[in-house]
Amino acid sequence: MHNVINKTQAVRIAIMGAGLIGERHARLAEAHPDVELAAIIDPDPKKSTLAAELNCEHFNSLTDIAPNICDAVVIATPNSDHLKSGLQCLEMGLPCLIEKPIADTVENAEKLAVAFENQNIPLLIGHHRRYHHFSTRAKDIIEKNKLGRPILASIIWAVRKPDSYFKQGVWRTKSDGGPLLINFIHEADLLLYIFGKVINVQATTSNRQRKQSVEDTAAIILTFETGVIATVVLSDTALTPWSFEGACGENPNIAETGISSWRIGCTEGAFDFPNLNIWTDSENGIGDWSRKLKSQTQQVSQVDPLYDQLSHFVELIRGTAKKPICSGRDGLEALRLVEWIKRSADTSHFSNADVTSPLDIKKRLA
Structure with a gap:
């Protein structure tokens, strides 16, 4: 269980991964009246310049941050890192907003969704278009x-x-x-x-x-x-x-x-x-x-959907919103659909060189 933040207290948020979308999250967090941008977490030393501009700490990894420096984390790292970083945050009792897709595979997405549910810690997936x-x-x-x-x-x-x-x-x-x-x-x-x-x-x-x-x-x-x-x-x-x-x-x-x-x-x-x-x-x-x-x-x-998404994340952390607009399960189902599409594409690829007659085509499609 995470610590519920007082409604009058700014929520301290760290941004993990400061690429294209991560930097947008960081700038919105810095400007949001209910948020304190606590840190940018990124192994790229050049991101220290962005942290200095936004008046926050810079760390190379999540394990480097000092205890109690933040109340929650936005994870905007490459897809393959989402499971590892999400579970690290969970161990620290930190609610997460994970950029889409929730993970790189359905299996990893299931692990994340179930783990956060079992610990009753807020997990929000960054399908921001729902806020429009x-x-x-x-x-x-x-x-x-x-x-x-x-x-x-x-x-x-x-x-x-x-x-x-x-x-x-x-x-x-x-x-x-x-x-x-x-x-x-x-x-x-x-x-x-x-x-x-x-x-x-x-x-x-x-x-x-x-x-x-x-x-x-x-x-x-x-x-x-x-x-x-x-x-x-x-x-x-x-x-x-x-x-x-x-x-x-x-x-x-x-x-x-x-x-x-x-x-x-x-x-x-x-x-x-x-x-x-x-x-x-x-x-x-x-x-x-x-x-x-x-x-x-x-x-x-x-509206600015990323800004409204951040506001909703704050509400989840404070406990004033009980249900995420886009839950871990929702993120899982979107990823499941993409993987289903990929499997369909993998099994449908054949060319004229693969067949010699209409009967062969029927066999391939059967």
Whole structure:
């Protein structure tokens, strides 16, 4: 059990891993009125400059920090480190906000989720898109059948990451550094949050453009328990205006386009997401393909989801929030979906050179 912090007392938070996302967490923590940025933990000696700028301590590792220097930790290290660092924090009784994905494998994710549950110490997973008001609005539209029964979703996430992105961390060219685990994991969490349980997956991947050991492009078909079918195409090598971050401008490293990357169709209407441009029958009826449609954009207030996520983390630490918005179990299910997709892609890859007749194709697909 962790020590519950008084509501009037600033929560001392250490940031573990000061890369792209870790530095954002550190700057938000330094600026948050309910948080004291206690330390930056990163083996890179250059991160001491960032710590000095933000007026906090710098340590090479978690084991180097002095006792009682912090009340909680944000873990923003590479995926393969999440289990080790998470369990270290747990041993010290420190609540954790772990950046997505929760871990590098489903097995490690299960270990983390169960361990924190058994110790009754708060664990929050960094699927920050849930804090956007348009995300909760989309879930409400689907759950309450406000546009009739949901039928389909079509999603594109396609950007061209600069070469410098990969030079900053060689791990990004390895098995846990591709767009499935780094980027689609966010789409996976939102898909599960909005549409529910997935019962079938078909997928294929390619690494033809970057020629690294990890995929750079993927195509996915998901069938949900409700009957909704979603198609997803993603790539970190294609220069396009279609990405969630581009649509809402939530990431300072990705240029804002204002163009939605999701299309969701229901029996009585459809909407773009995250922009919430809703299409319905122009005569307010059921509508069909012979009738004109009208559109109206639902307005929601804009937030900084990482800031609101940090505020929620503070509430969990203080005990004023009893349930995490994105729990360890939620993070586990998003990772499980990604691993299911990877297995599907691994078993679906074959070319014309692998078959000699239509009968052979049928055998491969059986």
